[in-house]
Amino acid sequence: MFAGSKKDHAVRARAYALAETGRFTIVREIEQALVGEGWPDAGIVLQGKYVRQAIAERLATHAH
Numbered sequence: 001m002f003a004g005s006k007k008d009h010a011v012r013a014r015a016y017a018l019a020e021t022g023r024f025t026i027v028r029e030i031e032q033a034l035v036g037e038g039w040p041d042a043g044i045v046l047q048g049k050y051v052r053q054a055i056a057e058r059l060a061t062h063a064h
Contacts, residue, residue: 014039015046018034021062022063027059
């Protein structure tokens with residue numbers, strides 16, 4: 001399981017959900033969407049290699 005706060009976990013979960021929508025093509029777009037939704041620290045939470053790789057894999061799986 002990830003270390004960090006419940007807030008960090010919520011940001012990661014939302015990032016994964018956004019990646020699975022098929023509306024985004026790169027991780028940076030997910031970060032921008034999260035900031036737009038009111039998660040100003042999304043870039044910090046998503047900076048880990050594992051997290052970014054997991055998002056990228058979801059993006060690739062759900063690309064249109």
